[in-house]
Amino acid sequence: MIILDHPYVSEFLKDTAAELQIPVLKNEMAAGLKTEKGLRLLEEAGFIELIKEKDECLLYSNSENSIGWISENLGFTGLPEKIELFKNKIKFRELLERIYPEFYFQGVEFEKLDEIRVEEIEKPFIIKPAVGFFSLGVHKVSTNKEWDSVLKSIKAEVEEIRELYPVQVLDVGKFIIEGNIEGEEFAVDAYFNNQGKPVVLNIFKHIFSSENDVSDRVYFTSKTVIETHREAVEDLLKEIGKLVELRNFPLHIELRIGEDRRIQPIELNPMRFAGWCTTDIAYFAYGINTYRYFLEQLEPDWKKIFAGKEGKSFCLVLLNRPADLNLKEVKAFDYEKLLSDFEKPMELRTVDHEKYGFFGYMFTETRDNGWSEIERILKSDLKKYITFKG
Template sequence: MMIIDEPFAAPELIEYLACTQEPVLLNSMAERILKRHSIKALGDEEFAARVNAGGRLICTSENAFSWIAQHIEDEAVTEAIATFKDKARMRKLLAPMYPSLEYREIPTAQLKEVCFEDFSTPFVLKPNVGYCSVGVYVVESRQQWDAALADIDENMAVWRSRYAKSALDEGSFVAESYLEGTEFAVDAFLDNNGEAVVLDVLRHEFANAADTSDRCYVTGASVVREYAPAFASWLTEVNGLVGVKDFPVHVEARMSNGVITPIEFNPLRFAGICGTEVAYHAYGFHTYDYFLHDIRPNWNELLKGKEGKLYCMGYLPAPEKLAAGECGFDYDGFLSHFEGLQAFYRFDPRQTGALGFIFLETKENDETERAFLREADLTQFCVGI
């Protein structure tokens, strides 16, 4: 069972749904797809009945959470969403694993009343219920704190217009310790026994220490072999405190000296919008198919022929003038920098604030294209200014 929702459904996903006839919810996104593709779409009542009867469910977007809250009676699903989505609640739940981790939940209306000197720097400020890297700030100084508060004031209305409240709720923020180490994103599910099955591991690469963008995630044989077992063991331990079963989750965490510390848990979905398709481009399988049918990856087979390669996924923010409709963008010029381009899905910058999603195959021993993806000033491709 799948809910496909705004803002985007990847061609690979649509092809999968047409070939397998996996049931989807008949919403506005499904209706648009039905005009060109034969997929199996069920109305609210039948779809909800199947989920409430124990059918596995996954979403492509957290915009679906509002529908779930209104139609799904299975408390195992709704309570798992509420728990994983609430960062402060998860910090409290996992306190036995991380007794020294500092965090504080602050109502948005009280942010300007908070005494900056009460915090140990550096720290991270982010929405308690958030999506992607929207509203995330690394704060090392009073100047950066003031800049973060000003940015929140300036962009709050834009966030509200782009994201459902169930995906991004700006009612409160969390200030917590800045986590050292390498950042990872993991697509996984908890099986019928509550044990974790890892479907992909992505190393999140940044342009610099202040970068919080989603421009470059990297997976490959070396990444999966080194880190998948550790994340499976860790997530199983986490679930010993949470207690969910038959449930997909996209986890962001940092690892330092072998110790994994969570950043956030994103329930009932994998890498956002269409990011999870990196597993298909890299290894040839659909993560959502493996979850829905309880399939464990045979990494020994899947990683054959993948040595020496790294596969990248990036969500590219639109330059401000492009998002405001004040210029165009030289897409061909930008994409010409990548020899191993696998796919680029173009979004409407004015509606989404993004250029789109990019998928690349790169050589592990050549950093050039990955560095460009992380660090390039995208305004150089703006045209018609």
Template sequence: MIVLDYPYVSRFLTDSVMELGLPVLDTENARRLTGGAGLNFIDEIEFSARLGVGTRLYTNSENGLEHILRCRCNEDLVRQVDICKDKALFRETVAPLHPDYRFARVAIDDLAEFDVSGFDCPFIVKPARGFFSLGVHLVKSHGQWPEVVRTILEEREALNAEYPEGVVDAGEFLVEAGIDGEEYAIDVYYDGDGAPVITNILHHHFVSGDDVSDRLYYTSARILRERLEPFTDYVIRMGEACALRNFPIHLEVRVTPEGGIVPIEANPLRFAGWCVADITGHAWGFNPYEYYFKGLAPDWEAVLSTREGEVTTMVIADVPPGMDRDRIAGFDLQGFQSMFDNPLELREIDYSAYPVFAFCFARMDEGGLARLKTDLTEDFSRFVTLKG
């Protein structure tokens, strides 16, 4: 089964749902986002009954989780969702794998008085339930803490107004040690026996040392050859610690300079959000949704042999920070797309509702990737058209 909800449902996902004949929870949002034609909609009664007997489930969005949590007809599924959605609980659950990692759960009303002297700088503070880098702050010095707390208090109302509490809850925060190293995102599902199947690995590139955005992700045969084996070993141990079964996850990790793997967060019941998981089809030629629902595993040696030297990228075009979205008349999407050597797909996003205006998937070689990284050191204000 699948739950479809905002912020975005891609054509590729909709077509996949139709081709696989997946039951879709019948909601106003699902019908609006897909047009409804050709989909196998089921009501909440049937949805709950299927969930209760362990039917495999996927949600394209964090927003869809509220249906599972409200139903509570599969307590083990709820347990798995809670472990991932509550970032502090996730840290607590995998703590035996990382005995030296420092973190703390802190209520928002206690942030101002919280003693951060025990954390080496820089460290991170973020909502215990969060999404899309919302409310995430890098604290570079202990003296900066009061300023960060003031910013968090100012953001609280906006965060809770823009997303459901099950997606972003600005009432409780996770304070955690910074992790040196390269960041990766892993799309993985656990089968009925708890064995993990990795469907993609993305490198998350940051444009600067204090960048916490989601601007650039990319994958390549080189990345898969380097990271598939150690990441598989890690997700086996993580899955055992969390007792995961019939469960897809978008897992974000850092690889330290010493080669250690430290998780950042695990996003439940889905692969990469905003249907960015579609990049697997662009990069590797197989459908990650089909593989999950049919219990298939990629033959990585065969897949990678056809993609040597290629890099597949995904860029999120965020609205420049601090820009008044009410003053924006539009964006130069052709100009934005011209940044890419071989654009594969451009998705226009409603910037009045979300802090981004487009996504672009593209293919290039390593030289093109280097140029793209340089281009992304600038914000996207050059593509903005202002009113009047």
């Protein structure tokens, strides 16, 4: 069963739901979607009743905007408690204390950020909304001197982003301060099957333009990335599964892996894979339809999937705006110029930048010896593609 919700449903997800004829909750978003085959829409009462009738319900939501509806209507499933445990970063850290007892964190109200004695906190540290999304409001603080400018930035961002998402998705009323997790950053789409076994569907490596960069500009997946880290990721998910009984549960987890191979979770996003349907890159890269794999309880045959994938990376490029760019001054974004700067763009998805605060994203296939195109976009402020008003 699927809940399709704002802000975005890709054509790929919509067509998958129609092709499989999976029951879809009839809400505002789903009712407005057009497909050739037609979605199998169920009114709220029928959707809830069908879940009650099923002993094992496979429920996927593309968006955390649906968390409120799930909390209000599906309390009998036990899902709201599990969602809150993972979505609230403070509760997630409290859960993980049993695995990582030495990890430092504290929660603080937004209104009390001015009272923080930053000199008493070990650095570097990360500060971010306790309930957050898309690296919005995330900052790294390495020195005491940086705190004033970071605090100023947080306050400006809160004013700007407070209206973008419901509080279940992005709540800037409370922040978490936590120790900086060393190592390379990864993001994983996975699910726990009906036996409680974790199944990894894709692993992205998150790369940055500098040490203090915390943006979401580039992620990539490859044969090497998945082969190198899949077993470690599965072991971590098994540990989390021991702490919380998870079955038939899709998730997107972000983590870091240090030089000593120690793996440390950053956050776990419940009920969905990579946000804004960016999980679709698994299909473009490997032929893995992550929605179908979860709903039909399929497991990747990696040996077969990786045939012919040597020397290639499949990149997710998020067209997020630089901090100094006022989106209200943007007249147009030249997507054609952007595409011309890449050897093999696979799919471009544009969004309303004034409404959502970024310009969209694209998938690329990049050869190992053509990595310079990724280095360029990683460091770009995107202004070469922008026409300004006036």
